[in-house]
Amino acid sequence: MPENAWGWLIVTYLFLAGAGSGAFLSAVACDLLAPDWSKALARAGSLAAGPLITIGTSCLVFDLEAGLWEPWRQAYLVFNPTSMITWGVIILSGFIPVAFLYGLALNGITVIGKYFAKYVRTLEIVGSVFAVATAGYTGVLIAVVNGVPFWNTPLMPVLFLASAMSTGLAVAMIGAALIDVSTIKTLSNFALGHVIFLAVEAGVLMLLIFMSLTRSVEAATSAQMLISGALSPYFWGLVVVIGVAVPLVLSVVEYYEYGEMPKLLVVGADVCVLIGGMSLRALIIYSGTPPLIV
Amino acid sequence: MPTISRRKFLAASAVGTAALAVGPYVSFDAWAKAQNESQETKVTPTLCGACDNWCAINVHTKGDRVWKAEGIPGAGKNLGGVCAKGHGFLHELYNPDRIRGPLKRVGPDKFEAISWEQAFKEIGEKTLAIKEKHGPQSIFWLTHPQANHSLNGRFLHALGSSNMFSHGSTCFMPRNVGWWLTVGGKPEMDLEHSRMIVLLGRNPAGGLNLGSLREISRARSNGARMVVVDPRFNESASLADRWLRIRPGTDLALVLALSHVIIEEGRWQKEFVEKYTEGFAEFAAEVKKYTPAWAQEKTGISAAEIVQLARELAGYAPRVCVHRGYHGAMGTQYKNSLQLVRAVGCLSGLLGNFNQPGGLYFPPKPKLGKLDPKDYPKPPEVPDHMSDGSGDPDRYPLVPAGNGIAHAIPELALKGELKAGFVYHSNPIRTNPNPARVIAGYKKLELLVSFDYVLSETATIAHYILPEAFYLESDDVVYTSHSVRSAQVSIRQPVVKPLYDTKPLFEILKGMAGNLGIGEYFKFTLEEYNRASLAPLHVTLERLKKEGVIDTGSRWEPGPPKLKTPSGKLEMVSSILKDYGLPAIPTWEEPLVMPDPKDPHSFRLIHGKQAHHTHARTGNQPYLTEITTLNDWARVWIHPDRAKLLGLRDGDCMSITSTVGKGRARCRITEGIHPDCIFLPSGYGMFSRHFKFGKKHGQGGYGFGISYNDFLPTYFDPVLGHTMGNEIIVRVEKSTTRGA
Amino acid sequence: MPHYGIAIDTTKCIGCHACRVACQNQNGLAYDQEFNRIVERERGRYPSFAKEFIPLQCNHCENAPCQRVCPTGATYTTKEGVVLVNPKTCVGCKYCVEACPYKMRMIDHHKGIVVKCVMCIDLVRQGGIPACVSTCPTQVRIFGDLDDPNSEISRFVATHRAQPLRADLDTRPRIFYKRS
Numbered sequence A: 001m002p003e004n005a006w007g008w009l010i011v012t013y014l015f016l017a018g019a020g021s022g023a024f025l026s027a028v029a030c031d032l033l034a035p036d037w038s039k040a041l042a043r044a045g046s047l048a049a050g051p052l053i054t055i056g057t058s059c060l061v062f063d064l065e066a067g068l069w070e071p072w073r074q075a076y077l078v079f080n081p082t083s084m085i086t087w088g089v090i091i092l093s094g095f096i097p098v099a100f101l102y103g104l105a106l107n108g109i110t111v112i113g114k115y116f117a118k119y120v121r122t123l124e125i126v127g128s129v130f131a132v133a134t135a136g137y138t139g140v141l142i143a144v145v146n147g148v149p150f151w152n153t154p155l156m157p158v159l160f161l162a163s164a165m166s167t168g169l170a171v172a173m174i175g176a177a178l179i180d181v182s183t184i185k186t187l188s189n190f191a192l193g194h195v196i197f198l199a200v201e202a203g204v205l206m207l208l209i210f211m212s213l214t215r216s217v218e219a220a221t222s223a224q225m226l227i228s229g230a231l232s233p234y235f236w237g238l239v240v241v242i243g244v245a246v247p248l249v250l251s252v253v254e255y256y257e258y259g260e261m262p263k264l265l266v267v268g269a270d271v272c273v274l275i276g277g278m279s280l281r282a283l284i285i286y287s288g289t290p291p292l293i294v
Numbered sequence B: 001m002p003t004i005s006r007r008k009f010l011a012a013s014a015v016g017t018a019a020l021a022v023g024p025y026v027s028f029d030a031w032a033k034a035q036n037e038s039q040e041t042k043v044t045p046t047l048c049g050a051c052d053n054w055c056a057i058n059v060h061t062k063g064d065r066v067w068k069a070e071g072i073p074g075a076g077k078n079l080g081g082v083c084a085k086g087h088g089f090l091h092e093l094y095n096p097d098r099i100r101g102p103l104k105r106v107g108p109d110k111f112e113a114i115s116w117e118q119a120f121k122e123i124g125e126k127t128l129a130i131k132e133k134h135g136p137q138s139i140f141w142l143t144h145p146q147a148n149h150s151l152n153g154r155f156l157h158a159l160g161s162s163n164m165f166s167h168g169s170t171c172f173m174p175r176n177v178g179w180w181l182t183v184g185g186k187p188e189m190d191l192e193h194s195r196m197i198v199l200l201g202r203n204p205a206g207g208l209n210l211g212s213l214r215e216i217s218r219a220r221s222n223g224a225r226m227v228v229v230d231p232r233f234n235e236s237a238s239l240a241d242r243w244l245r246i247r248p249g250t251d252l253a254l255v256l257a258l259s260h261v262i263i264e265e266g267r268w269q270k271e272f273v274e275k276y277t278e279g280f281a282e283f284a285a286e287v288k289k290y291t292p293a294w295a296q297e298k299t300g301i302s303a304a305e306i307v308q309l310a311r312e313l314a315g316y317a318p319r320v321c322v323h324r325g326y327h328g329a330m331g332t333q334y335k336n337s338l339q340l341v342r343a344v345g346c347l348s349g350l351l352g353n354f355n356q357p358g359g360l361y362f363p364p365k366p367k368l369g370k371l372d373p374k375d376y377p378k379p380p381e382v383p384d385h386m387s388d389g390s391g392d393p394d395r396y397p398l399v400p401a402g403n404g405i406a407h408a409i410p411e412l413a414l415k416g417e418l419k420a421g422f423v424y425h426s427n428p429i430r431t432n433p434n435p436a437r438v439i440a441g442y443k444k445l446e447l448l449v450s451f452d453y454v455l456s457e458t459a460t461i462a463h464y465i466l467p468e469a470f471y472l473e474s475d476d477v478v479y480t481s482h483s484v485r486s487a488q489v490s491i492r493q494p495v496v497k498p499l500y501d502t503k504p505l506f507e508i509l510k511g512m513a514g515n516l517g518i519g520e521y522f523k524f525t526l527e528e529y530n531r532a533s534l535a536p537l538h539v540t541l542e543r544l545k546k547e548g549v550i551d552t553g554s555r556w557e558p559g560p561p562k563l564k565t566p567s568g569k570l571e572m573v574s575s576i577l578k579d580y581g582l583p584a585i586p587t588w589e590e591p592l593v594m595p596d597p598k599d600p601h602s603f604r605l606i607h608g609k610q611a612h613h614t615h616a617r618t619g620n621q622p623y624l625t626e627i628t629t630l631n632d633w634a635r636v637w638i639h640p641d642r643a644k645l646l647g648l649r650d651g652d653c654m655s656i657t658s659t660v661g662k663g664r665a666r667c668r669i670t671e672g673i674h675p676d677c678i679f680l681p682s683g684y685g686m687f688s689r690h691f692k693f694g695k696k697h698g699q700g701g702y703g704f705g706i707s708y709n710d711f712l713p714t715y716f717d718p719v720l721g722h723t724m725g726n727e728i729i730v731r732v733e734k735s736t737t738r739g740a
Numbered sequence C: 001m002p003h004y005g006i007a008i009d010t011t012k013c014i015g016c017h018a019c020r021v022a023c024q025n026q027n028g029l030a031y032d033q034e035f036n037r038i039v040e041r042e043r044g045r046y047p048s049f050a051k052e053f054i055p056l057q058c059n060h061c062e063n064a065p066c067q068r069v070c071p072t073g074a075t076y077t078t079k080e081g082v083v084l085v086n087p088k089t090c091v092g093c094k095y096c097v098e099a100c101p102y103k104m105r106m107i108d109h110h111k112g113i114v115v116k117c118v119m120c121i122d123l124v125r126q127g128g129i130p131a132c133v134s135t136c137p138t139q140v141r142i143f144g145d146l147d148d149p150n151s152e153i154s155r156f157v158a159t160h161r162a163q164p165l166r167a168d169l170d171t172r173p174r175i176f177y178k179r180s
């Protein structure tokens, strides 16, 4: 029996790359649309993006074998324009420096940051393009795999994008809380973001499952694994309840309570989103089943 | 959920990152080393030793390491094929469990390395002492006869003993004797040109014969019909048009009924029967009572099926072939096996296929030369019968001396008639019935010498083990068994230098002979012996070693059959059986035992070969055990209806009990087996603690699986003394504890 | 330039696994590494019970997903239409393993790369035929040039309407099956 090739490192990679991009976009959104609400959130998001994406990318590198032992082989990674990994590498190697620069510039850290402060807008525009590309690409990466019918659908990128946005926002909000607890009150404005992204994510996920059940035997097998099979406890528990339902409810409440909600619950909602985001990717990877060939 | 490889778990953890950083350098060195080993390749033609077919192969070496094998296309027995064992056993050369030099047993399962000189000296003294005290007949030799059989015989006869045993009583005896009685020898089959092939109790796709398989494959491509008669859907049935699921032990009834139909409907080959057979009238009279309806009762095959099969056979005759059998139903598996072979012989007579295209024939054999007796004296004559009664008119007259009844050795040892034994290329403790008794018997011997290359079950109780060089390291004598359609000679030669302190058999015989006062009979070299063998054929040893297999001219030609029976005809009434007052016309004979139809736990235990294992001796080689592991193929077959009654689900563990043995195995529930029996693949149950390597790698090594011999009582067929290996009734129950 | 393929007649396969071990030796694989696999399928009830052994190996897809996703270009197709992995440039990302619909790629954790059936291209270029083809006792596999309409394989595929596995996946395999 062929062992399944991808494991936790790839799952983490998909998760962190998504969360990082989301964090970046949250920061940009905050900085552009609502600077007066919470500087902290913009700062947190901008500071988190670079490191998250970098760690994520190194997970991808650590999953390599010969390419890890003989690092120069990694140069070949950009050789095939039809490969999503090639595109990923290109996008990430563009995004990582931009993300770091943005972090430095927005927070005026070090001389570099101070110097680039005047280019913040440019970095935000360029970076946002990279961010959306990265978040979407993590979905496309597995969406093009016709070796796994369950993944092989255009819904994947949409799902990953939505999840990237909510996890990224969660990161930014937690970060903001850490930087300056007093902003928690104002954070509730952003809960609306969670509501929207989580709603989209939930919708797309439902669509994915339902379509898979009818699309092909193999996709159905995967979907079954999630909703009723071996993986169902994790799916319902970690993804649906903790990852979507709970934070969705909390966020709605948070939004209307306008900052009256206990701090722990605010942060709790974000932690839930992160747990859900990671679990979602893990479950999608591990539920992948190959086509029946004989 | 797909399994996550261990590497990934590591990788996931922080530790993993460190491990990954180090890991590569370890493995990469290993890899680099593998790459740097000399890539200079060489090809050596020789004969495979992974089973007893001795297929002709070209072995490729890279530097000093064996790399791969390819079949030699012209070789009669394998026609260019090589099986999984032929490939996988090349790695056995490097099995760490191999013996590295002569051993002396100094305690239960305790051995000490000794020099060849010491071994020869001590064996010489002990043997002579035993000969003095108990006479030469107290010495025996047991062997799986191969090319060098002639040399083994020379050695034993020089000692003055006629007790030369083969594995025949556990393998083929009724098949050989039955055909000898009926046509005067063991026929080959022109399967390739058959229009209809019937395999009855013979599974060349499991009990491999690669040449037959190639011929069957070609025959099928040319539109030949094929029917497989077997209680289970064996591997050959995958090649057939039809599978007849016969009740075990009842083939005789089927074959008699087929003859009945052919005769009743006047479809027999009149001219052939007229000219070349003896006793048709008596046979016709006998089979009158064996109607299809009667046979349906016995066999479970519908009368309609039987009539149809008979008509088909008659329709395609004489270009039809009912397989001449081997170990299966026509071998040593049943009490009525001899009658079955005789019946198949008679049926073949009715079909008139002897020496006809697509039928049976005697293969041409090359006439080998001999050493000149003037310079190389032949050993003195020995008694014409053996201690087990083989060749003795009053006991087992039909069992050829020189084959004997191998599984009688323990009895004779216990009775004190046999005192010293030389066991060559045989492992009776695992391959003979009822191991406990076999062990008791062999332990009684005052001297037991084994020549095994590993500490097999038998070797572990021997007093001395003189390891023969492995087949890839060894020379041997000229081999003629590739003579199928044409008379061929072939030879085994070293592919690599011996890895350890081992010797070719000839050197060992010579060494022992020198210390037994029979050195005069071995005053020649193997090379001289082989040159003498080849002399009349005008083939030089050099050419043979270069080409591996050589056609020596004579080919089989269809035509009027020349049969070697007393009457010179195919004897439907056997003159020899008549002389001994035995049933001379094939008659129905019940199997020895039958499962109790009212008891849901009662089954017949049947066994058979798998293509990737040899007897019970390849289960310590990972390249082969992995095939069992991947397919979970050590499981015991059972029919779904019977399984349901026992509350078994596929893969559940069963406990299996007979009057002599107990064991556990997991079940494979399949429609592909007759409800009356369970089927146990015969390649498992190795129990020598020295088989460690296979145990480390999947489903192999010591203690893995069970063997039919564990359940088989010690029987001696009244006429031929064979084991009757499938006459076992077992009680099957669902077990809670695990099994292979 | 010939385009090689293999026709597999499962009605002749006895599941003996000679092809598996022949391949392991030819390609220097460990006992637990495999480039080809035999699956066993049973169907029906006696008397219409039947069993099929189906040999599987890389299909050398003309439109190979493994090659499409390979970032390094280590996976490539030779001019003879054989899909190979370049051991010098493969990084071991395993994307191709996920992408192969037939799961005919194997990770060699010692070399840190992905390996698979190479259609014995070395042997073939020296005028030989693949090890799994020559060793087969029942000659289940037919190797040859798919471009030559008169080659044994082309005629076999034509007369028996041999089909690739999962043609619907549009991978355009070069391994064709005659199924029972």
Ligand SMILES: Nc1nc2c(c(=O)[nH]1)N[C@H]1C(S)=C(S)[C@@H](COP(=O)(O)OP(=O)(O)OC[C@H]3O[C@@H](n4cnc5c(=O)[nH]c(N)nc54)[C@H](O)[C@@H]3O)O[C@H]1N2
Pocket (backbone or CB within 6 Å): B051, B052, B171, B172, B200, B201, B202, B203, B204, B206, B207, B208, B209, B229, B230, B231, B232, B234, B246, B247, B248, B249, B250, B251, B325, B326, B327, B328, B329, B331, B333, B606, B607, B608, B609, B610, B611, B612, B613, B614, B615, B726
């Ligand atoms: N792979 C491999 N090949 C070998 C060998 C090996 O060890 N491994 N050994 C070689 C040797 S020494 C021998 S003797 C031959 C043996 O080759 P075979 O004679 O084929 O021996 P088996 O496989 O024991 O039995 C053949 C078939 O008989 C069936 N059978 C059992 N009882 C009955 C019955 O009552 N009626 C009918 N019609 N069939 C029955 C079994 O189900 C089995 O499928 O193989 C030779 N080739």
Ligand SMILES: Nc1nc2c(c(=O)[nH]1)N[C@H]1C(S)=C(S)[C@@H](COP(=O)(O)OP(=O)(O)OC[C@H]3O[C@@H](n4cnc5c(=O)[nH]c(N)nc54)[C@H](O)[C@@H]3O)O[C@H]1N2
Pocket (backbone or CB within 6 Å): B049, B143, B144, B167, B170, B171, B172, B327, B424, B425, B426, B427, B428, B430, B431, B432, B451, B452, B453, B454, B456, B468, B469, B470, B471, B608, B609, B614, B615, B616, B617, B682, B683, B684, B707, B708, B709
């Ligand atoms: N359990 C079990 N018992 C069986 C059978 C079975 O399938 N399973 N089959 C029955 C049949 S058909 C037969 S023919 C008999 C065969 O049974 P045996 O005549 O006992 O022959 P093998 O079982 O092949 O044992 C051969 C022995 O020789 C050793 N050997 C292997 N290669 C070499 C070598 O190069 N040199 C030397 N000196 N020794 C070597 C092996 O390690 C093994 O111990 O068994 C019968 N009994």
Ligand code: SF4
Pocket (backbone or CB within 6 Å): B048, B049, B050, B051, B052, B053, B054, B055, B078, B081, B082, B083, B084, B085, B086, B087, B208, B209, B210
């Ligand atoms: S059948 Fe297989 S194991 Fe036996 S001799 Fe031939 S190749 Fe070797």
Ligand code: SF4
Pocket (backbone or CB within 6 Å): C012, C013, C014, C015, C016, C017, C018, C019, C020, C038, C053, C055, C135, C136, C137, C138, C139, C140, C141
């Ligand atoms: S060698 Fe031939 S018969 Fe044996 S498993 Fe392979 S394809 Fe089937």
Ligand code: SF4
Pocket (backbone or CB within 6 Å): C057, C058, C059, C060, C061, C064, C065, C066, C067, C083, C099, C100, C101, C102, C103, C104, C105, C116, C171
């Ligand atoms: S079978 Fe798999 S590995 Fe082979 S070419 Fe097709 S996709 Fe690639």
Ligand code: SF4
Pocket (backbone or CB within 6 Å): C069, C070, C071, C072, C073, C074, C075, C085, C089, C090, C091, C092, C093, C094, C095, C096, C097, C113, C114
């Ligand atoms: S593992 Fe090697 S062959 Fe496969 S996609 Fe990655 S680089 Fe290409």
Ligand code: SF4
Pocket (backbone or CB within 6 Å): C022, C023, C024, C026, C027, C035, C036, C057, C116, C117, C118, C119, C120, C130, C131, C132, C133
């Ligand atoms: S073609 Fe060569 S590499 Fe491919 S499976 Fe056959 S033997 Fe192995």
Ligand SMILES: [Mo]
Pocket (backbone or CB within 6 Å): B170, B171, B172, B327
């Ligand atoms: Mo045998």
